[in-house]
Every structure is written in structure tokens, then in C-alpha cells.
Amino acid sequence: MPTEVENALELRLALKKFMPDLAKETQDEMANALRPVVARARGFIPSEAKLLSGWVKGTSSIDTIKYRAFPTFNSSDAKRGLGYRVTPSKPNKSGFVSLARIQQANAGGAIYETAGRLNPNGRRQGPVVDRYKNGVYDQTTHTGKQYSTSLNPNAGQQFVDNLNAAGPLVNARPKGMQGKPTRKQTGRAMYRAWAEDNGVALTAVIKAIENAKYKFEEKMAA
Amino acid sequence: MATELLINIVSQATGKGFLESEKAVNKLEKKVKSLGKTLGVSLAAGAALKFSKTFIKAFAEDEKAAVRLNRAVENLGIGFANPSITKFIADLERTSAIADDVLRPAFQNLLSTTGSLTKSQELLNKAITISRGTGIDLATVTDDLTKAYVGQTKGLSKYKTGLTSAELATKSFSEIVGIILTANLGAAEDYLDTTAFKMDVLTLATGNAQEIIGGGLVDALGSFAGSGEASDAQFVIEQLSTGFANLLKLGGTVLGFLARIPEFGFRAVGLGEMYERPKPKPKTEDAFTIRQKELLAKLEKAAVDRAKKLAELAKKQANAEILKRKEKEKQAKLDKAALALGKGEDVFDLDKIQINAAILATQENIAKLGIAATDQQKLQLANDAQRLTVKQLMLDLEDAIADKDVERATSLSKQLNTELAILGTLTGQTYKLGEIDKILERFKPKDLINLDNLDAAIRKLLEIAGSRFDFLSPIMPSQDRTAINELAPDITSRYVAGDPEAVRAVEAHADAISMLAESELALADALLAESERALNIATASLTTGGLPDFFNPGAFRMRDEPIRIEIVDKTSGLIEVVQNAVIENTRYGNSLTYSGNLTAV
Numbered sequence: 001m002p003t004e005v006e007n008a009l010e011l012r013l014a015l016k017k018f019m020p021d022l023a024k025e026t027q028d029e030m031a032n033a034l035r036p037v038v039a040r041a042r043g044f045i046p047s048e049a050k051l052l053s054g055w056v057k058g059t060s061s062i063d064t065i066k067y068r069a070f071p072t073f074n075s076s077d078a079k080r081g082l083g084y085r086v087t088p089s090k091p092n093k094s095g096f097v098s099l100a101r102i103q104q105a106n107a108g109g110a111i112y113e114t115a116g117r118l119n120p121n122g123r124r125q126g127p128v129v130d131r132y133k134n135g136v137y138d139q140t141t142h143t144g145k146q147y148s149t150s151l152n153p154n155a156g157q158q159f160v161d162n163l164n165a166a167g168p169l170v171n172a173r174p175k176g177m178q179g180k181p182t183r184k185q186t187g188r189a190m191y192r193a194w195a196e197d198n199g200v201a202l203t204a205v206i207k208a209i210e211n212a213k214y215k216f217e218e219k220m221a222a
Numbered sequence: 223m224a225t226e227l228l229i230n231i232v233s234q235a236t237g238k239g240f241l242e243s244e245k246a247v248n249k250l251e252k253k254v255k256s257l258g259k260t261l262g263v264s265l266a267a268g269a270a271l272k273f274s275k276t277f278i279k280a281f282a283e284d285e286k287a288a289v290r291l292n293r294a295v296e297n298l299g300i301g302f303a304n305p306s307i308t309k310f311i312a313d314l315e316r317t318s319a320i321a322d323d324v325l326r327p328a329f330q331n332l333l334s335t336t337g338s339l340t341k342s343q344e345l346l347n348k349a350i351t352i353s354r355g356t357g358i359d360l361a362t363v364t365d366d367l368t369k370a371y372v373g374q375t376k377g378l379s380k381y382k383t384g385l386t387s388a389e390l391a392t393k394s395f396s397e398i399v400g401i402i403l404t405a406n407l408g409a410a411e412d413y414l415d416t417t418a419f420k421m422d423v424l425t426l427a428t429g430n431a432q433e434i435i436g437g438g439l440v441d442a443l444g445s446f447a448g449s450g451e452a453s454d455a456q457f458v459i460e461q462l463s464t465g466f467a468n469l470l471k472l473g474g475t476v477l478g479f480l481a482r483i484p485e486f487g488f489r490a491v492g493l494g495e496m497y498e499r500p501k502p503k504p505k506t507e508d509a510f511t512i513r514q515k516e517l518l519a520k521l522e523k524a525a526v527d528r529a530k531k532l533a534e535l536a537k538k539q540a541n542a543e544i545l546k547r548k549e550k551e552k553q554a555k556l557d558k559a560a561l562a563l564g565k566g567e568d569v570f571d572l573d574k575i576q577i578n579a580a581i582l583a584t585q586e587n588i589a590k591l592g593i594a595a596t597d598q599q600k601l602q603l604a605n606d607a608q609r610l611t612v613k614q615l616m617l618d619l620e621d622a623i624a625d626k627d628v629e630r631a632t633s634l635s636k637q638l639n640t641e642l643a644i645l646g647t648l649t650g651q652t653y654k655l656g657e658i659d660k661i662l663e664r665f666k667p668k669d670l671i672n673l674d675n676l677d678a679a680i681r682k683l684l685e686i687a688g689s690r691f692d693f694l695s696p697i698m699p700s701q702d703r704t705a706i707n708e709l710a711p712d713i714t715s716r717y718v719a720g721d722p723e724a725v726r727a728v729e730a731h732a733d734a735i736s737m738l739a740e741s742e743l744a745l746a747d748a749l750l751a752e753s754e755r756a757l758n759i760a761t762a763s764l765t766t767g768g769l770p771d772f773f774n775p776g777a778f779r780m781r782d783e784p785i786r787i788e789i790v791d792k793t794s795g796l797i798e799v800v801q802n803a804v805i806e807n808t809r810y811g812n813s814l815t816y817s818g819n820l821t822a823v
Binding site: 164187 | 236380
């Protein structure tokens with residue numbers, strides 16, 4: 001759960017208009033707070049040698065197929081995909097705007113981050129179901145999103161085991177913390193780094209906003 | 223597609239989304255209200271229904287897990303042990319604050335793998351300790367332990383045992399569990415003192431309340447009611463929920479009592495026998511208990527036997543691993559020796575030597591015949607050379623296949639196909655003279671420097687320098703720089719307008735042009751001085767006086783002075799050596815003269 005602040009957007013706009021230097025300084029302070037977390041998270045991204053070779057190489061027909069293939073993992077790209085933003089985002093469907101965030105933009109990196117979070121033993125193979133096609137009844141494997149489509153029944157398990165061996169899944173919001181525990185803050189690199197940061201970056205970001213507010217008010221009062 | 227994996231650190235509600243949501247909710251509420259009026263059902267009843275559904279769902283999930291475990295136990299043939307297992311799970315839930323819907327699958331997993339009730343209980347306790355110590359969830363820990371029990375130790379690497387995969391593979395299950403437990407000793411007890419544990423207890427109590435209320439709701443068959451509020455103490459929550467469930471059950475009981483009123487009537491008039499239930503059979507608890515014990519003992523024995531077999535299997539696997547490693551080491555040594563032998567074979571490979579000799583001989587023949595060769599001779603030579611090439615490639619390919627060098631073998635086979643195609647063309651007599659000349663050209667020995675190479679080099683230099691290149695007085699043509707002073711119209715207009723950037727750019731351009739002019743002037747001066755010196759030398763060569771000594775032929779003339787010749791005798795030592803050698807030879811009967819030699823018979 002992000003920390004919710006009030007009137008931060010308005011403060012940012014005011015700073016940009018009347019004290020652009022302070023606005024820039026505030027953003028820099030926020031960035032400085034988030035940079036170590038990103039660097040730490042990048043350190044948790046493994047090399048390709050530690051992962052299953054098939055995922056690293058991808059399918060041979062990746063350049064010719066018409067659909068989007070399962071994303072491959074590239075260590076450099078995954079590290080590059082990790083980053084932070086200190087500019088406001090677009091409002092989400094609930095109307096919340098994010099003022100500072102850490103994100104993983106690389107698909108392979110995102111898979112490394114979360115694989116095994118929902119299904120610790122990987123997705124199981126779909127059950128065999130009856131199908132009516134072209135006037136004939138036959139049987140096919142269920143291809144629902146919750147099922148693995150691999151021919152290898154243990155594919156999901158092997159994939160997750162390999163990832164767990166490369167880096168454990170760490171929950172940044174486990175049971176016992178204030179607020180509602182959630183599975184969605186569990187990951188191997190970004191969330192792990194966030195968990196290990198123990199709120200240092202969060203405090204620094206809020207402090208930066210508070211400082212900016214104090215300085216702005218001081219200037220306006222003078 | 224951009225992924226939405228992010229940690230949102232600070233956010234602000236803009237209200238935009240909420241306003242829209244609020245409008246939508248209001249609209250929906252109005253519609254539902256109107257629908258409620260129409261159907262005669264109030265919204266409060268709908269809310270109660272939703273509340274009850276949540277609780278019933280919790281109860282159903284719990285019941286599902288329990289039924290699954292019961293079935294697994296029954297399948298093992300010890301269905302009678304279900305109550306004790308339920309009690310064990312309930313006790314464990316209370317002491318460890320882990321929900322029974324987590325404990326049941328874990329226990330079922332262990333029971334299915336080990337086949338032993340006591341072993342499973344023991345392992346589940348250990349798994350909880352490990353889970354608390356490592357922070358890994360219980361399901362993963364039990365899964366890893368069950369795998370390790372049957373010899374799959376790969377998943378244990380995450381527990382940081384300090385052992386390599388090979389070492390883990392050689393250890394027995396109990397040893398591995400012992401190592402992991404030692405590392406996490408006391409973790410479960412420590413956890414009991416933490417706030418996290420207390421929070422777990424409260425969460426668990428709330429969860430249990432949901433399950434109990436859900437059960438009551440199911441029993442009450444459609445009586446929807448309940449309260450979302452519970453006190454912050456486990457005891458109070460459970461008592462409240464149990465009381466609530468009892469209340470619901472009471473409703474069912476009252477209904478049941480009302481339904482039995484006719485029975486009381488019949489009993490009052492002496493017709494109660496029709497309601498008599500069959501008497502319970504006399505208890506044969508002792509015999510039954512004995513049978514249960516026998517079954518359990520049998521199961522335990524089977525589990526122990528299986529554990530023993532697994533241990534033996536693990537041992538065999540470990541031994542096999544050791545043997546395999548030794549075999550590998552042996553093979554590596556053999557490979558090394560084979561490599562050395564291969565090197566030796568390369569040196570003494572008669573086939574290769576012969577082919578090389580034959581290729582050399584063919585090359586010599588081609589060189590000898592040269593352009594004077596007839597078409598027939600050319601064809602013959604080309605055939606020979608091609609056959610030799612094919613043979614050489616075949617040998618190389620054999621070597622590559624023997625070395626299992628796939629890349630080299632593929633390349634060689636491709637090359638061999640090409641060469642075979644050429645040979646096919648030659649032997650098929652459908653040749654062209656031009657192509658044969660090309661083939662012959664390939665076999666000619668290549669000179670590093672010859673007249674052709676030099677001519678080609680000169681041609682290239684002339685191309686680079688243009689037609690004015692002269693080896694005797696090399697003057698490089700200067701570049702055409704007539705457009706150097708022309709400025710872009712945009713810059714000119716800005717310069718005229720007094721734009722400081724344009725002024726700076728024009729000034730820098732002017733400086734660069736003057737520097738270039740100065741450097742070219744210096745170069746021209748140097749070239750002039752050099753040509754003047756060359757001209758002076760040429761002029762002086764017309765008269766002997768003006769030339770330096772090495773250009774003056776007079777300096778090489780013999781002067782009229784007596785010549786002294788000194789001979790220094792340094793041969794006395796040599797004479798002595800020769801004399802000694804002759805004497806020595808004679809003494810050993812190896813006279814250098816023919817006189818005195820004995821003719822061999």
C-alpha cells in the first residue's frame with residue numbers, strides 16, 4: 001500500500017511555478033532516495049547462466065511467428081528495465097496518482113520478479129475436455145489461463161524451482177505489518193530490495209516532500 | 223505492452239476516479255432500490271446475504287480441505303485415525319498460529335510421501351520450525367522435504383545449508399533435515415514472542431470465526447444474520463462466534479422439536495414404539511482398538527521398510543555418482559592421452575604425407591607446363607589435383623567426426639560436396655576450359671612478391687594519387703578549396719544582423735582558413751627548398767668540382783702510392799694439428815695413402 005499524501009500535486013505545481021529550483025531539488029532528493037533501492041534490486045537480477053537455457057534463448061521461430069512469444073530473459077535488459085520515476089503518473093481507475101514509484105518495465109524481468117508468486121509449484125497441466133469441432137467430437141487439453149500449455153507436465157514446477165534457486169521470493173508486506181497483508185508485493189528483485197530497505201527510502205521521499213512544503217511556506221510567508 | 227509491475231511509494235487521490243465511481247454507485251443504488259421495491263426485498267437483506275456468503279465460503283473451503291485429507295487417510299487404510307489427525311491439526315493450529323487450511327495440505331503431502339502417521343507429524347513440526355527460521359512458507363518447505371525424502375535434493379539449495387548439490391545428493395534425508403534444523407534451531411519458539419505471531423493469532427481467530435459462523439449458517443439453512451464486529455482478543459472472538467453458531471443451531475433444534483410434537487402425542491397414547499431407535503450394538507472397543515493398533519503397526523512397518531529402501535537407493539545413487547565421477551576422470555585422462563597420441567599420429571600420418579607430396583608434385587607439373595600445356599594435359603592435371611583435394615578433405619572429415627567437432631565436420635562436408643561437384647564436372651568431360659584454368663590457378667604456388675603484384679600496387683597508387691603522380695618528383699595534387707570562403711545564406715544573414723553566435727562562428731571559420739593557408743605556405747616553402755637542392759645537385763653533376771665526394775668519380779681513382787702487403791703466418795698451429803692427425807691415423811692403421819693398406823678379402 002502506498003503512502004497517501006494530500007495536496008502534493010498542488011504543492012508540486014506551485015513549486016514549479018514559483019520556486020523551480022526547489023522543485024528540481026525536491027525531485028533530486030526523491031530520486032536520491034530511490035536510487036539505492038533500484039541499485040540493490042539490480043544486484044538481485046541473476047546472470048543468464050543461472051536460469052533455464054530455453055528461457056534465455058527463446059524459441060527459434062521468434063523472428064517469424066505472428067503472435068507475441070513468451071518473453072525471453074536477458075540479464076542486462078532486466079537490469080535496465082528496473083528504474084524509478086518521481087514525476088506524477090496518470091490517475092488510475094480509482095483516481096490515485098503516483099508521485100514516486102519504482103518499476104520493472106522489462107517483461108523478462110517482470111517474470112523473474114513474480115513467477116511462482118501465485119502458483120508456488122507452477123501452473124498444472126489442463127484437464128482433458130471434450131470438444132465439438134467440425135462436426136466431430138474429440139478430446140483436447142484445456143487451455144485456460146490458469147493451466148500450463150507445456151507438453152512437459154512438470155514444466156511449471158521446474159521453472160519456478162530454477163527461479164527459486166536463483167533468488168527467493170520475498171514478501172515486502174508480510175503478515176504482521178500494519179495494514180492488510182498482500183501477496184502482490186512479493187518478488188525476487190524489486191520487492192526484495194524494497195523489503196530489505198526497511199522503509200528508509202520511503203521515509204526519505206516523504207521527508208523530501210515535507211521539506212519542500214516547509215520551505216515553500218516559509219518563502220511565501222516572508 | 224508495458225508491464226504494470228511497480229512499487230507505488232507515494233500517491234495522492236485526485237478524486238476524479240472516485241467521483242466517477244461515486245456517480246456509478248449512486249446510479250446502481252437507485253436501480254437496485256427500485257428493483258428491491260419491485261421484488262419486495264430490502265437492500266439490508268441483500269447485504270446480509272452477501273455477508274453470509276463470505277462466511278459460508280470460508281467454511282466450505284475449510285471443509286473441502288478436511289475432506290481431502292480424510293480421503294487421503296482413508297486411502298492409506300487408516301480411516302479410523304482421522305479424529306486423532308483432526309485433533310493434531312487443531313492443536314497445532316492453536317500452538318503455531320498457522321491456519322488449518324495451510325496445515326492440512328502440508329500434512330497430507332507428508333503423509334502421502336512417507337506413508338507414516340508418526341513420521342508425518344514429526345516432519346510437519348520440523349517443517350514449521352524451518353519455515354519460521356527461513357521465512358519460506360510452510361507449503362514450500364513441506365514440498366521440499368517430501369521431495370528430499372524420495373531423493374530429490376535440488377530444491378534444498380534455498381535453505382543455505384552450505385553444502386553443494388553433490389554433497390546434498392550424498393547425504394541421507396535425516397542428515398539433511400538435521401543440518402537445516404540446526405541452522406534454524408529455536409526459530410519457532412522465538413517467533414512466539416513476536417508481534418507478528420500475535421497478529422497471526424488474531425487473524426487466525428477471525429478466520430476460524432468465519433468458518434464457525436459459516437458452519438452455523440449452513441446448519442440453519444438460509445437464516446442470514448451476523449455481526450462483522452469482533453473484539454481484539456482470540457478468546458472473545460471464538461466464544462462470540464461459537465455462541466452465534468449455537469444460536470443458529472438452536473433455531474434448527476426448535477424447529478426439530480416442533481416437528482416432533484406428533485411423536486410426543488403418540489407416545490402419550492402408548493404408541494411410542496414406532497419411534498424407538500435401534501439400540502446401539504455392544505461396544506467391542508478392545509478388539510477394535512487391537513485391530514487399529516495392528517493396522518497402525520503394519521503401516522509404520524511398511525513406512526520404515528520404504529524409508530530403508532529409499533536410504534539404500536540414495537546410497538546406491540551416491541555410489542553410482544562416485545563411480546560416474548571416477549569414470550569421467552578416467553575418461554578425461556584417456557582423452558588427454560588420445561590427444562597426445564593424435565598429435566603424434568598427425569606427425570606420422572602417412573596418408574597425409576603422401577597426399578601432400580602428391581599435391582606438391584602436381585603443383586610442380588602445373589608450373590612446368592605453364593601456358594604451353596595442351597587441353598588434354600590441363601584436364602588430366604586438374605583431375606589429379608581435384609582428386610587429391612577430395613581425398614584430403616575426406617581424411618580431414620574423418621578426423622573431425624572422430625573428434626566429434628560438429629562445426630568443423632559440417633564445414634568440411636559442405637566443402638567436400640563442392641569439391642565433389644567439381645570433380646564430377648571434370649570426370650563427366652563436360653568441362654569448360656575457362657573453369658579448368660580457374661582450378662589450375664588455385665593450385666599454383668603463390669608468390670608473396672612478384673612483378674604482377676608490384677604492377678598491381680603501382681596501378682592502385684596511381685588510382686589513389688591521380689594521373690599527376692610521379693615517382694621521381696612526387697607532388698601530391700592540392701585540393702580544390704575555392705568554395706572555402708562561401709558561407710551558408712542563413713549564417714550570412716545572421717552575421718549581417720549581428721547575431722553573436724553567427725559572428726563567433728564566422729570568426730572561428732576565418733581563423734581556421736588563415737591557419738590552413740599558413741600551413742600550406744610552409745609546405746610549399748619546404749618543397750621549393752627541396753627541389754632547389756635537387757636542381758643544384760643536377761647542375762653540379764655537369765662539373766666534377768661541385769659534387770659531393772660520393773658523386774665525384776675522381777674520388778674513386780687509385781693514387782700513385784706504394785702498396786704494402788703484409789702476410790701474417792697463423793698456420794703453424796694448423797700444421798701441427800694436421801700432422802698429429804696423420805700420425806694418429808697411421809698408428810691406428812688408417813693410413814691416408816694407399817700403400818700399406820690391406821685389401822679386403
